[in-house]
Amino acid sequence: MNNYFIGIDIGGTNTDIGLVDTNGHVIGRQRISTQTFTDKESYVAAMAEGIRTLMQTHGASHTASIGIGAPNSNFFEGCIEAGTANLPIKERIPLKEMMERIFNVPVVVDNDANAAAYGEMIYGGGRGMRHLITITLGTGIGSGIIVDGRLVHGHTGNAGELGHSIVMPHGRPCGCGRRGCIETYASAHGICQNYVEAAEEAGRPLSVAERKALTCQQVGEAARQGDPIACRAYEITAQWLGIALANAANFSAPEAIFLMGGPTRAGEALLQPLRKAFEENLLFLYKNKISIRLSELDGNDAAILGAAAIGRMER
């Protein structure tokens, strides 16, 4: 008998429900609009309906577990906290309790960065590893840390915020209110700022209008095509990220650090200088022992696979 797992990825716009088989294939999907719901009861009922539809469609009589990746979630309590930005529902949503009552199977709720890390270990390039870190580059920088096969939640439940490691005291201002976080140098916005600096270095400063219109996707695309300013922007990114990842290595000495997210589509323009900067900044004990790799979870399925994976967490 095949075992099925449900993975749910809650985003501000859509809630994606996936039916995943034992081999990590997403064999069916249902999408509901997150914005439609303003109370937890109707939202959870819609999710439950989506799950039932999926299972009937694919002849799955049973799901072994349900994993939910959600913003502003509390792993210990299995809920989405009250007042979550981007969600129309402003009350606390005790997802674990509500879903377990309906389906009578284990339900795990965690943030999407942790789900990504666990998904990498169960279904992606981290299969067979016990120690890994995943870094998601995007609007911000998210991270998930696995030590000895288990996600690090810490005493507070929300450990693993490597995006807010300070790499430069008194450095660039960060959205968190502090300065010099790696997020300010290696997020999509940080990479754009690196491009602005690189253009200045090259004696070709951008106009205000050009700066405003600049996107990280453009910088990545230009870097892939060998544009020297864009490549230099990624080199600056890599120099900062190399320090942050070398510091992370001191902590848990993982087997690999996986990168995902839009900016990684620059590929070798990021990876090559990053691996160099990482090794240069790495403590001698770890040199040539930790690999920097791209996520092997298919971008389209990554969030659902991550969610399905955390449902399978050892209890």
Next chain:
Amino acid sequence: MNNYFIGIDIGGTNTDIGLVDTNGHVIGRQRISTQTFTDKESYVAAMAEGIRTLMQTHGASHTASIGIGAPNSNFFEGCIEAGTANLPIKERIPLKEMMERIFNVPVVVDNDANAAAYGEMIYGGGRGMRHLITITLGTGIGSGIIVDGRLVHGHTGNAGELGHSIVMPHGRPCGCGRRGCIETYASAHGICQNYVEAAEEAGRPLSVAERKALTCQQVGEAARQGDPIACRAYEITAQWLGIALANAANFSAPEAIFLMGGPTRAGEALLQPLRKAFEENLLFLYKNKISIRLSELDGNDAAILGAAAIGRMER
């Protein structure tokens, strides 16, 4: 029946063996000279003899486990690696294997920083905690990290080198060959250098002879007595250490960070500015949730208690 545990602290000069009871009291000690031994067989035989003498003297018929804190040790293999500096024995010493053959009880070998962390959790201020970090300030900076009740060894076995977190790119040169490690700002030598800077700031630069003669102990003593330059030196120390510890918090969000080692004897001259700098540099998620504390292991017994504690590690 009382249970007894053996803790062995291997140093370059002495090897201290302690008999520890269930309540964490060191009820007996034996000391052998590490430097006397140049081959592993006679060294291990002397340790075994020391253990037997201790047990007979104190009427302990049985030891539940043996924990050994040792330099350059390999936790996974339970050995001291070949070619260890400071030890006269240059061959690999498979301590776990040799001692288990003699005593037929579980033997655990780990480095002293990890032993200190585990000791803090089992016998010190960390009792009842599942997430903590210990930082030992001294010639260098050692650290031990406990996540969910377990020591972080990482994929390579030697994770937890927070002393080599880079807090200032291109900063002070470190003994590890890189620059800007927290060790260069907050080790005994780093604190002396902070004193030199503070004296310059105050318009009272030290002579070459004064610099040479300066010790961290003097700086600590002067700070305890309110000397403004020494206090400023500790303030500089705290500013750097505050960043490093705030970055560590992003990783594992521990319940507490414990400090030990000679420089901590400066007491409030270190703790007060450190707590301030830590909170200022802490990500908002963790503010006022992580305490900075001095180790509660008695300095004289700390190494033996740490060693005894790792012998009791969950297997």
